[in-house]
Every structure is written in C-alpha cells, then in structure tokens.
Amino acid sequence: MTTSTAAPPGKSLEEIADGRIQPLRRPGRWIATVVVLIVLAQFAHGFFTNQAFEWARFRYWFVRPVILEGLVLTLKVTALSAVFGFLGGVVLALGRLSRSPLLRAVSWTYIWLFRSIPLIVLLLLIYNFSALYHTLSLGVPFGPSFATFTETDLFSATTIAVVGLSLNEAAYAAEVVRAGILSVDQGQLEASHALGLPKLRQFRRIVLPQALRAIIPSYVNQLIGLLKGTSIIFYVSLLDLFGEVESLQSTYPSDIIPLLMVATFYYVLLTSILSIIQYYVERYYSRGALRTVPPTPIQRLRATLREFREKATER
Amino acid sequence: MSAALEIHNATKSYGAHRVLDGIDLTVEPGQTTAILGPSGSGKSTLLRVINQLERLDAGYVQVGGELIGVRIRGNRFKQLSDREALKQRAKIGFVFQSFNLFPHLTILDNVIEGPLAHKRATKQEAREQGERLLARVGLLDKAQSYPRQLSGGQQQRAAIARALALEPELIVFDEPTSALDPELVGEVLGVVRDLAKSGTTLVIVTHEIGFAREVADRVVFLDAGRIVEQGSAADVLDNPRHQRTKDFLSKVL
Numbered sequence: 350m351t352t353s354t355a356a357p358p359g360k361s362l363e364e365i366a367d368g369r370i371q372p373l374r375r376p377g378r379w380i381a382t383v384v385v386l387i388v389l390a391q392f393a394h395g396f397f398t399n400q401a402f403e404w405a406r407f408r409y410w411f412v413r414p415v416i417l418e419g420l421v422l423t424l425k426v427t428a429l430s431a432v433f434g435f436l437g438g439v440v441l442a443l444g445r446l447s448r449s450p451l452l453r454a455v456s457w458t459y460i461w462l463f464r465s466i467p468l469i470v471l472l473l474l475i476y477n478f479s480a481l482y483h484t485l486s487l488g489v490p491f492g493p494s495f496a497t498f499t500e501t502d503l504f505s506a507t508t509i510a511v512v513g514l515s516l517n518e519a520a521y522a523a524e525v526v527r528a529g530i531l532s533v534d535q536g537q538l539e540a541s542h543a544l545g546l547p548k549l550r551q552f553r554r555i556v557l558p559q560a561l562r563a564i565i566p567s568y569v570n571q572l573i574g575l576l577k578g579t580s581i582i583f584y585v586s587l588l589d590l591f592g593e594v595e596s597l598q599s600t601y602p603s604d605i606i607p608l609l610m611v612a613t614f615y616y617v618l619l620t621s622i623l624s625i626i627q628y629y630v631e632r633y634y635s636r637g638a639l640r641t642v643p644p645t646p647i648q649r650l651r652a653t654l655r656e657f658r659e660k661a662t663e664r
Numbered sequence: 665m666s667a668a669l670e671i672h673n674a675t676k677s678y679g680a681h682r683v684l685d686g687i688d689l690t691v692e693p694g695q696t697t698a699i700l701g702p703s704g705s706g707k708s709t710l711l712r713v714i715n716q717l718e719r720l721d722a723g724y725v726q727v728g729g730e731l732i733g734v735r736i737r738g739n740r741f742k743q744l745s746d747r748e749a750l751k752q753r754a755k756i757g758f759v760f761q762s763f764n765l766f767p768h769l770t771i772l773d774n775v776i777e778g779p780l781a782h783k784r785a786t787k788q789e790a791r792e793q794g795e796r797l798l799a800r801v802g803l804l805d806k807a808q809s810y811p812r813q814l815s816g817g818q819q820q821r822a823a824i825a826r827a828l829a830l831e832p833e834l835i836v837f838d839e840p841t842s843a844l845d846p847e848l849v850g851e852v853l854g855v856v857r858d859l860a861k862s863g864t865t866l867v868i869v870t871h872e873i874g875f876a877r878e879v880a881d882r883v884v885f886l887d888a889g890r891i892v893e894q895g896s897a898a899d900v901l902d903n904p905r906h907q908r909t910k911d912f913l914s915k916v917l
Contacts, residue, residue, distance in 0.1 A: 540764035543715055544778040544830065545753035548746060554777070558768050637768035637810040 406607035410597075411614070419593030420615055426507065426589065427576045430514035434575070435568070437515060438522025443552075445527050456523065463520035469581055472513040476585045510582040518575055525567045529560035562634045569627040573620050590615055666729030668693040668834055668865040673723035674713060683709045685889035686723070691834075691867060691882075696860040698876035698897070699869045701886035702912055707869040710886070711836045714867070715758045716749055727756060728833050754782055757827030757835035761842050763819045765811035771798065771822045772807040778830045790829075797825040801855050817848030821855050828859075835859070837868040873916055877901050885909045 396402070410416055444456030463471070488494030533556050541551040580591035588596060594612045598605050629645070636642055644652065669691040676684040683706045691697050699707050712718040714725055716733045724741070725732040732752055734741035744752070765774050775797055776790040785793065798804045801821040803814075811819050820840055827835055840856065841849040853875050860866055860879045870876055876883055876897060883900040885892045885908075892906050904910045 534764075536760065536762055536764040537766060539717055540758075540760065540766065542717060543753060543756075543758035543760075544781065544826070545750040546777070546781045547750055550781050554781075555766055559766075562768075634768070637766075637770075637812065639812070641813075 401606060402610065403604070403607045406604050407610050410604065410607055410611045415593055415597070416590070416611060416615075419588055419590040422507070422587065423576070423579050423589040423591075423615075424619075426510050426514065426579050426582060426587075427572075429511045430518050430575060430579075431572055433511065433515035434518025434522050434571075435526075437519030438524075438526045441519060441523035442526035442530060445523065446530060460520045460523050463517055466517075468513070468517050468578065469584055471517055472509065472581065472585050475509050475513050506585060506587050509585055510579070510587055513585075514575065514579065514582075518571065521571055522568065525564055525571060526560070528567070529562075529564035530556060532563040533559045558634060559638075562631070562638055565627060565631050565634065569623060573623055576619055576623070577616060667691060667726070668695070668728060669714065669867065670726040670729075671710070671714075671723070672726075674710065674720055674725065675722040676709060676713065676718065676720050683889050684713070684720070684723075687886075687889070687891055689884065689891065689894075691865060693865055694863045695881045696866040696868065696879050697882045697884060698880035699867065699884045699886060700871075700873070700876065700900075700912070701892075705886040706889040707886050708838050711758070711838050711867065711869055714834075714836055715753060715756045717758075727752070730755075732756075750782075754778065754830045755833045757830060757832035759820070759823050759827050759835065759837045759840050761839040763811070763816070763823045763843070765819055765823055765826070767811050770808050770810055771803060771814070774811065774822060775826045775829050778826065782830070784830075794825070794829060797828050798822070800828075800858075801825045802851075815848060816844045817851045820844065820852045824852075824855055824859075834865045834867065837866065837870070839869050839871065841870070841872060871916060873901060873913070885912070887912070 397404070441456045441459060444452045445460070447453055447456075466474075537555055537559065538551065541555045546555065579589055582589055583592040583595060590612055594608045597608055601608070632642060632645065667690045669689070671687055671689040674684045674687040674689075675682070685706075687706075687710060689697075699710065701707050709718055713720055714727070714732065719733065724734065730752070731741075733744055733749060735744060735748075736742070765771075766777070769777065772791065772794050775794040776787075779785045779790045779793065780787065784790070795804060795807060798807055801824055803818060803821055803825065806814060806818060806822070811822065814822065820843075824835075824840075837856065841852050844852065849872070853872065856866070856868065856875075857879055868876075868880070878897075880897050882894060883897045884894040885900055885904070885906075887908050892908050893900055893904065900909065901913065904913060
C-alpha cells in the first residue's frame, strides 16, 4: 500500500483517518484579503481625519431639536403613507383580479394614472386643490350633503403629504401585492374551495400569508424608496429631515457637509432598521415553505461562539 | 333512502371539446366506487364537478338527495349563493392528487382549518378531534410539522385527515397515489382501505387496478366522457365486455 509509507511510524491508517483533515492553503485568497483590508483602512482613516467633514459640527447638529423634529416628521409621513398605501394596494390588487370587468378597469386605470403622474406634480396638485374644488361635502351622491368642509379645515400640510404619498404608493403597492397573489399555487385555492372556506377567510388565512412571502422583499424596496422619497414634501412647505437640513444650509453655509452627513446618517440608520425588520418578517413567512427555517444572525453568532469554545477546550 | 351520490346526464365542454358527455352514475351509501379510464377520459372533471370546482353545462349532481350548486326555482336551476355553496362543499371531502396541503400551516392546523372556518367546534375541540384523526392515519407525532417536512405518503395521509375533519357524507379521491413513489403507495391505500371498511362512501379515481379490485364494490370505466361499462369489480376487471375496456386493462395490468 503506498499510503502506509507516508504515515508516521506507530500510527495506523484508521487512526489517521480519525484526525482532522488539514485544509488546503489558498495564497490567492490571503493576498486579496490583505489588499481589501488596506483599501478599507485608507477609507476609514480619510473619513475620520479629513477636516472638511467637521465631525465636531456633525456632533453638534446630530442632536439639535430642529433636526430631530424633521426626523419625526419623516417617520410619521412614511409610516402613515406606508400603511394607507399598502391597504389601498391590497384593495386595488383585488380589484385587478376581480371577475367584475368594471372593478378590473377602474383598478387598472387608477394604477395607470397614478404611476404616470410624477409624485411632485401630484403633491403640488393636491396642495393647490382648492383652486379646483372650494369645498368638500359628505352626503348622498348627487343628493343632500350632511357635512361640508372647506379646504383649510381638512387639509393641513401633513395631510396633503400623506394623501399624496399614499395615492402614489397604493398604485405601486397594488402591483407588488398582485404579483404576490398570482404566485400562490392554484391548488391552494382549490383546496380551500374544497374545504368550503368562506371567501374572506380563504384570502386572509390561506392566500395572503403565502403571497406575503413574495410580497415582502419588493414591498420593503418600496418602503425604502418611500422613506427617502418623503424628502420631496419639502416642496409643499413641509420640513422633514431633508427639509430642515436644506433650510439650515442657507443660515449656516459653512456647515453644509456636516448637515448633509447628519441627514445621510439618519437615512442609513432608518434603512438599516427596515432591512432588519424585513429579515425577520421574511423569516416568519417562510415557515412551511422551507423544510427548516434558517437561523437568525443571533442564533448563528451563538452557534459560532459555542463551536469556538468547544474547539478551545479541546486543545 | 336516497342515494349517497346521484349524477344525471352530466355534460360539460371546454370549447369544442366535450369532456363529460352525458354521464349517469348512482352510488349507494357506504359503497366504494372506483373510476377507471385513460387520461383525458373525464374522470378528474367528474370529481371536480361533484365538489363544484367545475360547473356542469347540463345535468345535475345530488349528494344525499340534495342538489349540488343549484336549487330549483320555478322551473329552472338557480345557482346557489356563495354561502350555501360553502355549506355543501363541507359535506364532500376532496383528496387531491398533489395533496394541496397548506404549506404555511402545521399538519394539525391544516386539519382543523375546515372545522374552525365552519365554526363547528371551539379551537380546543377542533384540536382534540384533529389529533384523533391524525392518530387514525398514523401521524399524531407529526402534528406540529409543516407539510414539506413530510414524505409524500405522509402528506397524503394528512390530506385525508383534513378531508375527514369536516365529517363529510362522501369523500372523493383524485388519483390519490399517482404523485407518490411506489413504496409509499401502500401506506395511503391502507388508510383508504380502512375508510372503505368503516362504511364511509368513497369515490376513487385510481390507476391501481389491484386496489380497485380489492376495495371497490363497483368499478366504472370511463372513456371520452362516457361510461363505457360499470359493474362489480369482478365483472368489469376480469370479464370486460367492451373492447375499449379490454384494451385499457391490457395496457395497465
């Protein structure tokens, strides 16, 4: 046997086989790692030592109430528009999939229209809505009205922003939701028909949970777009995070870079939070679709630590 | 006593293609009926018509003496409202070729979904009943598993438990073992065999000739949307009178 000559004296082939296999050395990988680390270190160094970033001013602006107020407005407008937009999207998607030609046509037209109008044009139109209709009233169509509102009662600047963003968001959400619903296997609907589940229950309990698995990644994309897109409400005189930064720049022209960095930081932070939530929600809705649910990062970290400790005690 | 299932002149076309061409079939309570026939002969469509997954162009279906999907108003059939249709569907269990378990629900949740939706039981009662049914098909230990964690045979047994949970008057099986690996067929047929013995009315579309011979009180041979011949298993399978039946049997046996 040729292998037995390579074995050290006193060790059988079986004993050798019990030991750990020495991994292959990969010099190319080591070189690439070193190069990338050097480049990263350079970036980090420049980031913290370049005086132009003015980190002291960054720290100053970071916690100013005026910036935080802008942040709160951004969050509020995003959250409301996300909820209303999604609900509207579900209704529109159901309309698109309805058997009624009228509902299908209306939903299609809505989506077509609101995807066509630039968001900023839509917001400015709503902002100037009073030029179109002076009062809004609630009552019987073509009949008497019970309550009448003037534009100013009803439409605060925040309402305008939320209405505009929701109308726009619903059109996009509708297509995302529809795609999700279409992705659910036809057999699932047949099985729920066969069990005699009521229509609403079929949708709520069987179709939507499975559709959400396909909906979530695209919808979080939408949400992140929406979060950053809210900066557009600056044009209807609302000062969100970006708006505050923008208006402060004219008063403190020397602080442009730190102010923009503050805004960047908060947007990155919020997007990160959304991405983390996305991970867990997606994981939740993948149950049943995968044989085993992948571990959370925390579980993975624990497993790695445990392995590390075991290795350490082995030695 | 009315028949468990009565189909009269069932006719249905997809465009120019006539899938069901005037089928008459009566199944007595407690009987097991096997439907055989080449693919495209209308077997699956016939089952789907029974549970209103498809609508007939002409003819009618009665289950336990009750018209399915329609009621008589004046001198014509009127389509049932969704709510009435749902109630009727709960009387008929359906077992699919590809199981169609809900993949995002556990096995137990799959089984209790029907009774809960129909408000037949409290969650607690439904769970107890569900566990009894799972024990009956030998899957009690899998109650908390998700469908895709199970083998095909286990999934199909779970699907049978799900169909049983609504305590149907009639259970129809659409080729329940066709999607299974050969070594898993036996466990599913075992469950169906027990059901047949327990006096549940079953209608089974199957390609398992041996199984049909064993459990079926009656065998129906379908071709091109018509019943070519029907009778006891011994008559149809061992002494077929029609050439088409002979040809089919010689191919599958």
